Amino acid sequence: xxxxxxxxxxxxxxxxxxxxxxxxxxxxxxxxxxxxxxxxxxxxxxxxxxxxxxxxxxxxxxxxxxxxxxxxxxxxxxxxxxxxxxxxxxxxxxxxxxxxxxxxxxxxxxxxxxxxxxxxxxxxxxxxxxxxxxxxxxxxxxxxxxxxxxxxxxxxxxxxxxxxxxxxxxxxxxxxxxxxxxxxxxxxxxxxxxxxxxxxxxxxxxxxxxxxxxxxxxxxxx
Numbered sequence: 393x394x395x396x397x398x399x400x401x402x403x404x405x406x407x408x409x410x411x412x413x414x415x416x417x418x419x420x421x422x423x424x425x426x427x428x429x430x431x432x433x434x435x436x437x438x439x440x441x442x443x444x445x446x447x448x449x450x451x452x453x454x455x456x457x458x459x460x461x462x463x464x465x466x467x468x469x470x471x472x473x474x475x476x477x478x479x480x481x482x483x484x485x486x487x488x489x490x491x492x493x494x495x496x497x498x499x500x501x502x503x504x505x506x507x508x509x510x511x512x513x514x515x516x517x518x519x520x521x522x523x524x525x526x527x528x529x530x531x532x533x534x535x536x537x538x539x540x541x542x543x544x545x546x547x548x549x550x551x552x553x554x555x556x557x558x559x560x561x562x563x564x565x566x567x568x569x570x571x572x573x574x575x576x577x578x579x580x581x582x583x584x585x586x587x588x589x590x591x592x593x594x595x596x597x598x599x600x601x602x603x604x605x606x607x608x609x610x611x612x613x614x
Contacts (some may be wrong), residue, residue, distance in 0.1 A: 403520075406431075408423070409433045411459060422512065422514065431448075436454065436469075452519050455481075470485075476530065476535070479494075480502075480516060485489040501518065503515060538597055539585050540605065555605065556584065
């Protein structure tokens with residue numbers, strides 16, 4: 393593989409997992425030359441046993457087929473652990489169904505051997521960006537959850553109806569409370585959540601949190 397001008401100024405930790413020592417050395421040399429920090433493993437078991445590796449890396453660059461656990465097994469283990477690391481698979485012999493399954497399970501890219509340096513570096517740079525996006529989304533979710541905790545059970549119920557797109561009058565009919573009371577609760581929700589419009593509230597709460605809030609409110613009502 394040949395090197396090239398750095399694709400992205402972003403640096404990150406890359407875990408290289410391959411049972412072929414020559415491949416490990418080649419990938420390690422290329423990525424370090426480009427400015428990435430690397431951790432190198434000859435098996436998925438070694439990687440998963442290393443808390444530093446599984447908790448620190450931005451990108452897992454792994455062979456798909458190795459003795460012991462396969463790349464798909466590794467992918468499943470990382471998902472169970474809640475890892476936000478991006479996965480880029482490399483393989484010299486993979487079936488189309490394996491590639492499709494890996495991508496459906498969230499792999500960022502799949503490179504077939506032999507591949508060139510520029511292709512690898514583009515894949516890794518993109519994978520680092522995906523990892524950064526996941527971290528940013530996680531932080532937004534954490535901040536949104538902190539704001540939701542400020543709401544009283546009654547305000548969470550009203551927030552649920554707001555997220556469903558209902559007006560004060562509609563909520564009043566469903567809820568039985570006076571429209572003016574609903575308006576007051578709505579204003580408190582907006583104030584505590586730090587937003588000025590329903591559109592801002594929708595943008596603040598990721599889909600998963602909106603769904604959870606709606607489900608919690610429906611269960612409480614039930």
